[in-house]
Every structure is written in structure tokens, then in C-alpha cells.
Amino acid sequence: MALDYTRQAFPNEPIAVVQGEKLGRFEGCLQRIRPGESAWGILHNVGVSPGRARFTLGHEFGHYLLHRHLAGADGIFCSTEDIARGQVGGVNIEREADDFAAALLMPLDDFRRQIPPDLKADLHLISACADRYGISLIATVLKWLSYTERRAVLVVARDGFVDWSRSSEPALRTGAFLRAKSGPPIEVPEKSLIANPDPLTDMRVGITQGPSVWFGEESREMTLVADAYDFRASLILLGDAPDRNFGADAEEDPVAIPVDERFRGGL
Ligand SMILES: [Zn+2]
Incomplete structure (x- = not known):
């Protein structure tokens, strides 16, 4: 082409x-x-x-x-x-x-037919799309995050620390994001699946985590361990939250700071 x-x-x-x-x-x-x-x-x-x-x-x-x-x-x-x-x-x-x-x-109209924007996707579903488009799973997750109406956060970690992360727009707007680049190093939560991969669970379906693990609220955490590339990634699916209207420049909003603090402290 x-x-x-x-x-x-x-x-x-x-x-x-x-x-x-x-x-x-x-x-x-x-x-x-x-x-x-x-x-x-x-x-x-x-x-x-x-x-x-x-x-x-x-x-x-x-x-x-x-x-x-x-x-x-x-x-x-x-x-x-x-x-x-x-x-x-x-x-x-x-x-x-x-x-x-x-x-x-990954043409958006096709992707939205495969996974409608309001669907609670899991890594199996997104992985099927990765196969459909012949693209890596991480790139496919990023594309899904760009249009989903769900609150979701992708966290990529190396050596027990968050390397980078990306939030869907509804998650960003409600303060669920990590400032891995601009702030101090963020350790992955002790009880997270990303810190404790479990070969006996279906990590692409994930597990339900209590509020002490991610962002101070209940979540579903799905994990991908990519040994060949020396990183682990978790997709954190959060529930609906009241729209706190953080505005376009959410990362500068002072109200957003406690989310990082809670996360780092593991609550
Ligand atoms: Zn380039």
C-alpha cells in the first residue's frame, strides 16, 4: 500500500x-x-x-x-x-x-462492531481483535482505550515499577490515571495480579480486586506477562463513577493527586 x-x-x-x-x-x-x-x-x-x-x-x-x-x-x-x-x-x-x-x-468502524464501546471487554476479546488485525495485543488495547466508554487503565510495569500507563477518556476524566513519567517512581501494588502472576487463573479474564489495590475502588484486573519483552501489563477495568469533571487538563488538577497517593500507599 x-x-x-x-x-x-x-x-x-x-x-x-x-x-x-x-x-x-x-x-x-x-x-x-x-x-x-x-x-x-x-x-x-x-x-x-x-x-x-x-x-x-x-x-x-x-x-x-x-x-x-x-x-x-x-x-x-x-x-x-x-x-x-x-x-x-x-x-x-x-x-x-x-x-x-x-x-x-485497526479501522474504527470495524473495531466498534467487534467490541461495542459500552461493552466490558476482557483481554480474550481484545486478543481476538489483535489476531484479526495482525497487531500486537498492547497496540490493540491502546486502540480500544481510545474509544471505549468504559473506565479502564492500562498499566505497563518493569521490575516491579510502573513504566507507563494509559487511561480511557472516561477514566482520565474521573481521576483514574497514573503519572508514571512526571512523578516519582510508582511501585505496583503488592496485592495486584501484575505483581503476582498466577498461572492457575485465567489472567486474561482476570480477577476482582478490592478497593485497596487499584485507585481506591473495586476493579477487575487482567494481566499479560510478556517474558520475551521483559514487561508485564495489566488492564484495570473500573466501574461507573460520578463524573467529577476534571476537564481536559486532568493531569494538572489538584483533586487528582490523592489518586496517586492512595495508589502508591496501597491504602
Ligand atoms: Zn517513529
């Missing part, structure tokens, strides 16, 4: 080459095929799961359409961290490229 579309739409500077190679922790890049040439090439990592490789290819295609005018002489290079976190150095071109890839590979 990248080759055909750009040849027709931008014949003076198309994407002429798409090449997959094993690149270690380097995920991909968008570059001129040779210095001084107008045509572009995408190089992407295939030494990862097929879903991840496919997403990176979509991500680099997004950089071409949205950001090629910003590319320096060297092009745009994307590391594993950039793509997993969706942003780099305060500039959101990584997030934009991710959003493009997600929209291209």
Missing part, C-alpha cells in the same frame, strides 16, 4: 523501497534511499513478532505522510522505546505516527 499509494499521490518523491531486516532494539526508519535522491525508503525491524513488525511499518508510513518535511538529512529513526511509549522528547511525532498506524490497521 505504501509503495502503490505514494507512487500515485506523490510521484516526485514516492516510497520506492520497503525493506525488513533484523535490527535489534532499533524498530525502523524513514530515509531518502540515497543522499540527494528524492525517493524514500522504509527500513523496519522484522526480528520481533509479526504484529509488531506490521505496526512499525504502518508507523513509518505515517511518518512519511505526516512528517517527511521534518526529516533532517538522515531521516527519521525510531527506537523500541519511542514506539512503545508513543512519544519522544516532548515532541508528539511518534504519537502521531502511532495513531496513524492504529487507524490504518
Whole structure:
């Protein structure tokens, strides 16, 4: 698609080459095929799961359409961290490229038919969609979070600490979010499933947690352990909550602070 579309739409500077190679922790890049040439090439990592490789290819295609005018002489290079976190150095071109890839590979109208916005999804359902679109489970969870009407939070942890997290809009609006990047390190709650993976439970259906574990309220916690990538992730599904109207800039709202405190203290 990248080759055909750009040849027709931008014949003076198309994407002429798409090449997959094993690149270690380097995920991909968008570059001129040779210095001084107008045509572009995408190089992407295939030494990862097929879903991840496919997403990176979509991500680099997004950089071409949205950001090629910003590319320096060297092009745009994307590391594993950039793509997993969706942003780099305060500039959101990584997030934009991710959003493009997600929209291209997981069409919203189709996704909403698979999992209606008001449905209490679990990781089995979302995993079926990941298979349907040929995308990694985490990328599919992020897309689901972008449209669900449910209060839900994805927490990704490494070595017992929250690495990053993303809340659905209804969760964000009601103060259920973690400031893993801007605040002090946040330890995962002692009694959480993410801290204690249990091979005897179906972790993708999850368990019901009391209010002492996540955000001071009862939740359903579902967990994914990705040993190959050295991280664990939990999807926390919360109940309905009164709309406290935190506004668009929720992360700065002082009322939101106790949520972090409660969470860190384990209540
Ligand atoms: Zn990128």
C-alpha cells in the first residue's frame, strides 16, 4: 500500500523501497534511499513478532505522510522505546505516527462492531481483535482505550515499577490515571495480579480486586506477562463513577493527586 499509494499521490518523491531486516532494539526508519535522491525508503525491524513488525511499518508510513518535511538529512529513526511509549522528547511525532498506524490497521468502524464501546471487554476479546488485525495485543488495547466508554487503565510495569500507563477518556476524566513519567517512581501494588502472576487463573479474564489495590475502588484486573519483552501489563477495568469533571487538563488538577497517593500507599 505504501509503495502503490505514494507512487500515485506523490510521484516526485514516492516510497520506492520497503525493506525488513533484523535490527535489534532499533524498530525502523524513514530515509531518502540515497543522499540527494528524492525517493524514500522504509527500513523496519522484522526480528520481533509479526504484529509488531506490521505496526512499525504502518508507523513509518505515517511518518512519511505526516512528517517527511521534518526529516533532517538522515531521516527519521525510531527506537523500541519511542514506539512503545508513543512519544519522544516532548515532541508528539511518534504519537502521531502511532495513531496513524492504529487507524490504518485497526479501522474504527470495524473495531466498534467487534467490541461495542459500552461493552466490558476482557483481554480474550481484545486478543481476538489483535489476531484479526495482525497487531500486537498492547497496540490493540491502546486502540480500544481510545474509544471505549468504559473506565479502564492500562498499566505497563518493569521490575516491579510502573513504566507507563494509559487511561480511557472516561477514566482520565474521573481521576483514574497514573503519572508514571512526571512523578516519582510508582511501585505496583503488592496485592495486584501484575505483581503476582498466577498461572492457575485465567489472567486474561482476570480477577476482582478490592478497593485497596487499584485507585481506591473495586476493579477487575487482567494481566499479560510478556517474558520475551521483559514487561508485564495489566488492564484495570473500573466501574461507573460520578463524573467529577476534571476537564481536559486532568493531569494538572489538584483533586487528582490523592489518586496517586492512595495508589502508591496501597491504602
Ligand atoms: Zn517513529
